[in-house]
Amino acid sequence: MSKNLTTRSEDYSKWYNELVIKADLAENSGVRGCMVIKPYGYAIWEKMQAGLDTMFKETGHQNAYFPLFIPKSYLSKEASHVEGFAKECAVVTHYRLINAEDGSGLIVDPEAKLEEELIVRPTSETIIWDTYRRWVQSYRDLPLLINQWANVVRWEMRTRLFLRTTEFLWQEGHTAHATEQEAIDEAELILNIYADFAENHMAVPVIKGTKTESERFAGALETYCIEALMQDGKALQAGTSHFLGQNFAKAFDVKFATKEGTQEFVWATSWGVSTRLMGALIMTHSDDQGLVLPPKLAPIQVVIVPIYKGMEQLETISQKVNPLVNELRSKGITVKYDDRDTHKPGFKFNEYELKGIPIRLAIGQRDLNNDTFEVARRDTLQKETVKTADLVAKIEHLLVDIQENIYKKAHDFRDGHITDVNSYEEFKTLLESKGGFISAHWDGTSATEEKIKEETKATIRCIPINAKEESGVCMVTGKPSKQRVLFAKAY
Amino acid sequence: MSKNLTTRSEDYSKWYNELVIKADLAENSGVRGCMVIKPYGYAIWEKMQAGLDTMFKETGHQNAYFPLFIPKSYLSKEASHVEGFAKECAVVTHYRLINAEDGSGLIVDPEAKLEEELIVRPTSETIIWDTYRRWVQSYRDLPLLINQWANVVRWEMRTRLFLRTTEFLWQEGHTAHATEQEAIDEAELILNIYADFAENHMAVPVIKGTKTESERFAGALETYCIEALMQDGKALQAGTSHFLGQNFAKAFDVKFATKEGTQEFVWATSWGVSTRLMGALIMTHSDDQGLVLPPKLAPIQVVIVPIYKGMEQLETISQKVNPLVNELRSKGITVKYDDRDTHKPGFKFNEYELKGIPIRLAIGQRDLNNDTFEVARRDTLQKETVKTADLVAKIEHLLVDIQENIYKKAHDFRDGHITDVNSYEEFKTLLESKGGFISAHWDGTSATEEKIKEETKATIRCIPINAKEESGVCMVTGKPSKQRVLFAKAY
Numbered sequence: 001m002s003k004n005l006t007t008r009s010e011d012y013s014k015w016y017n018e019l020v021i022k023a024d025l026a027e028n029s030g031v032r033g034c035m036v037i038k039p040y041g042y043a044i045w046e047k048m049q050a051g052l053d054t055m056f057k058e059t060g061h062q063n064a065y066f067p068l069f070i071p072k073s074y075l076s077k078e079a080s081h082v083e084g085f086a087k088e089c090a091v092v093t094h095y096r097l098i099n100a101e102d103g104s105g106l107i108v109d110p111e112a113k114l115e116e117e118l119i120v121r122p123t124s125e126t127i128i129w130d131t132y133r134r135w136v137q138s139y140r141d142l143p144l145l146i147n148q149w150a151n152v153v154r155w156e157m158r159t160r161l162f163l164r165t166t167e168f169l170w171q172e173g174h175t176a177h178a179t180e181q182e183a184i185d186e187a188e189l190i191l192n193i194y195a196d197f198a199e200n201h202m203a204v205p206v207i208k209g210t211k212t213e214s215e216r217f218a219g220a221l222e223t224y225c226i227e228a229l230m231q232d233g234k235a236l237q238a239g240t241s242h243f244l245g246q247n248f249a250k251a252f253d254v255k256f257a258t259k260e261g262t263q264e265f266v267w268a269t270s271w272g273v274s275t276r277l278m279g280a281l282i283m284t285h286s287d288d289q290g291l292v293l294p295p296k297l298a299p300i301q302v303v304i305v306p307i308y309k310g311m312e313q314l315e316t317i318s319q320k321v322n323p324l325v326n327e328l329r330s331k332g333i334t335v336k337y338d339d340r341d342t343h344k345p346g347f348k349f350n351e352y353e354l355k356g357i358p359i360r361l362a363i364g365q366r367d368l369n370n371d372t373f374e375v376a377r378r379d380t381l382q383k384e385t386v387k388t389a390d391l392v393a394k395i396e397h398l399l400v401d402i403q404e405n406i407y408k409k410a411h412d413f414r415d416g417h418i419t420d421v422n423s424y425e426e427f428k429t430l431l432e433s434k435g436g437f438i439s440a441h442w443d444g445t446s447a448t449e450e451k452i453k454e455e456t457k458a459t460i461r462c463i464p465i466n467a468k469e470e471s472g473v474c475m476v477t478g479k480p481s482k483q484r485v486l487f488a489k490a491y
Numbered sequence: 492m493s494k495n496l497t498t499r500s501e502d503y504s505k506w507y508n509e510l511v512i513k514a515d516l517a518e519n520s521g522v523r524g525c526m527v528i529k530p531y532g533y534a535i536w537e538k539m540q541a542g543l544d545t546m547f548k549e550t551g552h553q554n555a556y557f558p559l560f561i562p563k564s565y566l567s568k569e570a571s572h573v574e575g576f577a578k579e580c581a582v583v584t585h586y587r588l589i590n591a592e593d594g595s596g597l598i599v600d601p602e603a604k605l606e607e608e609l610i611v612r613p614t615s616e617t618i619i620w621d622t623y624r625r626w627v628q629s630y631r632d633l634p635l636l637i638n639q640w641a642n643v644v645r646w647e648m649r650t651r652l653f654l655r656t657t658e659f660l661w662q663e664g665h666t667a668h669a670t671e672q673e674a675i676d677e678a679e680l681i682l683n684i685y686a687d688f689a690e691n692h693m694a695v696p697v698i699k700g701t702k703t704e705s706e707r708f709a710g711a712l713e714t715y716c717i718e719a720l721m722q723d724g725k726a727l728q729a730g731t732s733h734f735l736g737q738n739f740a741k742a743f744d745v746k747f748a749t750k751e752g753t754q755e756f757v758w759a760t761s762w763g764v765s766t767r768l769m770g771a772l773i774m775t776h777s778d779d780q781g782l783v784l785p786p787k788l789a790p791i792q793v794v795i796v797p798i799y800k801g802m803e804q805l806e807t808i809s810q811k812v813n814p815l816v817n818e819l820r821s822k823g824i825t826v827k828y829d830d831r832d833t834h835k836p837g838f839k840f841n842e843y844e845l846k847g848i849p850i851r852l853a854i855g856q857r858d859l860n861n862d863t864f865e866v867a868r869r870d871t872l873q874k875e876t877v878k879t880a881d882l883v884a885k886i887e888h889l890l891v892d893i894q895e896n897i898y899k900k901a902h903d904f905r906d907g908h909i910t911d912v913n914s915y916e917e918f919k920t921l922l923e924s925k926g927g928f929i930s931a932h933w934d935g936t937s938a939t940e941e942k943i944k945e946e947t948k949a950t951i952r953c954i955p956i957n958a959k960e961e962s963g964v965c966m967v968t969g970k971p972s973k974q975r976v977l978f979a980k981a982y
Contacts, residue, residue: 029557029618029622030562030618030621030622031561031562031618034560036555036556036557036558037556038555039553039555039637042555042556043553046554062534063530063533063534063537064529064530064533065527065528065533065536066520066527067520067525067526067527067658068525068642068658069658070522071521071522072588073596073597074521075588076597082597087588088586089586089588090560090583090586090609091583091584091585091586091587091588092581092582092583092584092611093582093583093584093585094582095580095581095582096580096582096646097566097580098578105564106563106566106567118522119588120559120583120611127520127521127522130520130521131527150642151559151641155586155587167558167559167560169556
C-alpha cells in the first residue's frame with residue numbers, strides 16, 4: 001500500500017482530507033454534506049462513546065431517547081434559541097410520495113402536506129423540555145440527569161469530514177435542577193468530565209474556559225468549553241457545557257413544588273460532544289506517515305506481521321505468534337495477526353502506519369533464530385528487537401508510554417503556541433505567522449470582539465478558568481481589562 | 492405506589508398501554524407517532540443492544556454509519572423496493588426557516604427549496620448500496636459484513652408504543668458477498684443469532700421460518716423471520732433476515748472482479764431487529780402485577796428494601812446490607828439498595844413489582860434477630876426466608892432459575908397454542924376462540940393467502956424451517972400441499 005499522502009507542511013488542509021479517506025475513517029456520501037463513517041472510523045467513535053458513557057453513568061446520568069423531529073412551533077418558544085437554531089435546518093413538509101401520473105417517477109404527494117412542519121433536530125432542548133414538563137412536579141423528581149446519543153442535522157453550507165457535516169453524531173445531556181447552584185455545579189462537572197476524557201483518553205490537551213456572550217449557545221446564560229489546538233495553529237472547540245438558567249423552564253412552563261410548597265421554575269443545563277472529536281483526535285496527533293492513535297482509543301492496539309517465504313515458514317512463525325496473541329488478549333489488549341498471503345509485508349507496514357496502530361510487531365527468520373520480535377512504535381517510528389520472553393511486559397509498558405508521549409508532545413506544542421501580546425499590531429503579525437492561542441487583554445465588549453473577528457478572522461476561544469487576574473488595557477480600544485483572554489483562528 | 496393496572500383478561504391492549512407508561516418504559520411525545528423512550532426502558536434496550544452487538548462482532552461484523560437522508564431518486568432504483576418503502580415517509584423539501592414578514596412567526600423559506608427532495612430513511616439499502624459501489628472492486632473486498640445502529644422513520648397512521656411508531660430505533664445489517672450460497676448462509680446465520688438472542692437473552696421462544704412471497708421484504712428473494720406468540724394469542728414478528736439476491740447490486744451497479752478476472756454482480760443480505768423487541772419482551776412475560784423481566788436484560792437484578800422505624804434501625808440494617816451489596820456487585824450482579832426515607836416499604840414493593848425487578852430482598856427487625864432476609868422472586872411472586880450466609884448462592888441460583896422458568900412458561904404457552912386444523916371452518920372458529928398459531932395446509936398461492944387474510948385477518952406468519960413434510964390439501968381450495976404453514980393474527 002503506497003501512501004501518497006500530502007505532507008502537513010505542503011498543505012495541512014489537504015493532508016487532513018486525504019488522511020481521513022486513506023485511513024478508512026470516513027468519506028462523503030451521495031447526500032450533500034452528509035458523511036459515511038466507515039467501520040474503522042466508527043470503531044474509534046465507539047471507543048469514545050464507551051469511555052464517555054461510563055463517565056456519565058458513574059456520575060449518575062441515565063440515557064434516554066427523544067424524537068428526531070421537532071414541531072416548528074417548539075423552536076419559537078425560547079426567543080434566543082430560535083435565533084440560533086431555526087435558520088439552516090432540514091424541514092419535513094410532507095409525509096408521502098406517489099407515482100407521478102405522467103409516469104415520470106416519484107413525486108411528493110401534494111395531498112400529504114403536514115399541518116405543521118417538522119424540523120429535523122439541530123439540538124433537542126425544545127422537545128426535551130416539552131417532555132420534562134410532564135416529568136417534573138415536585139422537588140422529589142429532581143434532579144433529572146439525562147443524556148442521549150443521537151444524530152442531529154444542521155444545514156451547513158461548507159462541510160468537512162468530521163469537522164463540520166450536515167448530519168453528525170453526538171451525545172446531548174439535558175439536566176433539570178431545583179437550584180441555580182446545583183445547575184452551575186452540573187455544568188462544571190461535565191466540563192471537567194470532557195476535559196478528563198480529552199486529556200486522558202484522547203491524549204488531547206485542552207484549555208477550560210467560558211465563552212464570551214456573543215459566542216454563547218443560543219439560550220444559555222453561560223457556556224463552558226474545552227478548546228484544543230491543532231498542529232496548524234488553529235483552535236478547535238472540542239466540547240461545550242451550558243448553564244441555561246431558567247430560560248427553557250420558563251419557555252416550556254416547567255415548575256416544581258419545593259419542600260416548602262411554593263412553585264418554582266426549574267434550572268437547566270445542556271452539554272454535548274460530537275463526531276467532531278474525531279477531527280480533533282486526527283489533527284492533534286497524526287503525522288506525514290498517517291494516523292497516530294492513542295492506545296486507549298485504538299481499535300487495534302498491536303498488529304503482528306509475519307515475514308516469511310513459503311507456507312512452512314509461515315506455519316513455524318504462527319506457532320510462535322498464536323500463544324502470544326492469546327496472552328495479549330487475556331490481558332485485554334486488542335491484537336491482530338495479519339497472516340494474509342495476498343499482501344506483502346511492506347504493504348502491510350504502510351497500511352498499519354497509515355491507520356495509526358500503536359504497536360507493530362514483525363517476525364522473520366532471524367527473529368526465529370534469535371527468539372525475538374521486532375517492535376515498532378507508531379508515535380516515534382522507533383524500532384527495537386525484543387526477546388520473546390520480555391515481549392508482553394514490553395508491550396504493556398509501551399501502550400502506557402505511547403499514550404503519555406503523544407499527550408506530552410501535544411501539550412508541549414500547545415504550550416509553545418500560547419503567546420502573550422500587548423498590542424493589536426503584534427497580535428495581527430503573530431496571528432499570521434506563528435498562529436496558536438494569543439493571550440491578550442480585551443475590553444469585554446461584543447463590539448471590539450466583532451471588530452477583531454472581522455479584521456483578523458480570530459475569535460475569542462475562551463476566557464480561561466482559573467487564569468490569574470492581571471490588570472491591563474484592551475489591545476484595540478485601550479479600555480481597562482482585568483484578565484487576558486485567548487484568541488485564535490478556529491475550526 | 493398504587494398500581495391500578497387494568498388486568499390482561501379485562502383488556503389486553505389497555506393493559507399493555509398502561510404497563511408501558513406505568514413501568515416508566517416509554518411515552519408518547521408531542522410529535523405524532525414518535526415516542527420518548529424513558530431511562531428505564533432505554534436501559535433495557537441498551538442491554539439488548541449490547542447482547543446483539545457482541546453476537547454480531549463475534550461473527551465478524553463491523554459497525555458503521557450511513558446518512559439519515561436518502562435522495563428521492565435512490566428509492567426508485569430498485570423496482571420492488573420503491574413500491575414497499577416510498578409510500579409513507581417523511582420528506583424533507585426545504586433547508587431553512589425565516590421570520591415571516593408580517594411578524595406571525597417562523598415560516599419555511601420558499602427560497603430554500605431543495606432541488607431534489609430527501610427522504611428520512613425508512614431503511615438504508617439504497618444509500619448503502621450506493622456506497623458499496625465505491626467499496627467493492629475485487630473479490631478481495633468481499634465479504635462486506637456491516638451493521639449500523641440507527642433511527643428510521645416510517646409514516647405510520649396507527650401507532651403503539653414500541654410496537655409501531657413513526658420513528659423507531661433498530662440495527663440494520665447489510666452484507667455483500669461473492670456467491671449466492673455465501674449470502675444465503677449469511678442470512679441464515681443471522682436468523683440463528685436472532686433466535687438465539689430471543690430465546691436465551693429475552694427468554695422469548697420463537698419459531699424460525701420463511702415468509703411467503705407476499706409477506707417478503709420489498710426487494711428480497713427470501714425473507715427469514717422469527718415469530719413469537721404473545722399472551723393474547725397474537726403473533727409478533729421479532730426479527731427478519733433477507734436474502735436479496737443481486738437485486739440491489741444490479742440497481743446500483745455493484746460488480747466485482749472474480750479471481751478468474753470476470754465481472755460479476757455482488758450478492759446481498761440485509762437484516763434487522765428494532766425497539767419492537769421491547770414490545771415482545773413486555774407482552775411475553777408480564778402479568779397483572781406489572782412487568783416481568785428476564786434477569787439477563789433487567790437493568791436492576793436485585794433490589795433491597797429495608798423495613799425500619801427510625802434512623803437507628805435503618806443504620807443497623809444498612810450495616811448488614813452494604814457488604815451484601817458489595818459482594819453481589821463483585822459477582823457482576825446489579826443491585827439497588829433503596830433506603831429512601833420518602834417512601835414506605837409497601838410503595839417500594841409495588842414499584843419494583845411494576846418494574847419487574849427479578850429479585851426483591853426485604854429486611855426488618857425479625858430478620859435482624861434471625862440473621863435472615865426475605866427473598867421474593869418476581870416471576871412466581873413466591874417469598875421465602877433465607878439465612879444471610881446462604882443468600883448470595885441463593886441469588887445466583889435464582890437469577891438462573893428465573894431466566895429458565897419464564898422461558899419455560901412462555902414456551903409451554905406457545906406450544907399449547909399451536910393447533911393443527913384441517914378445515915377452513917375449524918380454522919375460523921379456532922382463530923376467534925383460542926387464537927395462537929394455527930398450522931394448516933395451504934395451496935401456496937398469494938390469492939388464497941389474500942382471501943384468508945381478508946376474511947379472517949389472519950396472515951401466514953411463516954413457513955416453518957425444518958418442519959416435517961406432510962401431504963395434504965389446502966383448507967380453502969382443496970388443492971394439494973406438501974407442508975403445513977403457520978397462520979395467526981399478528982401485531
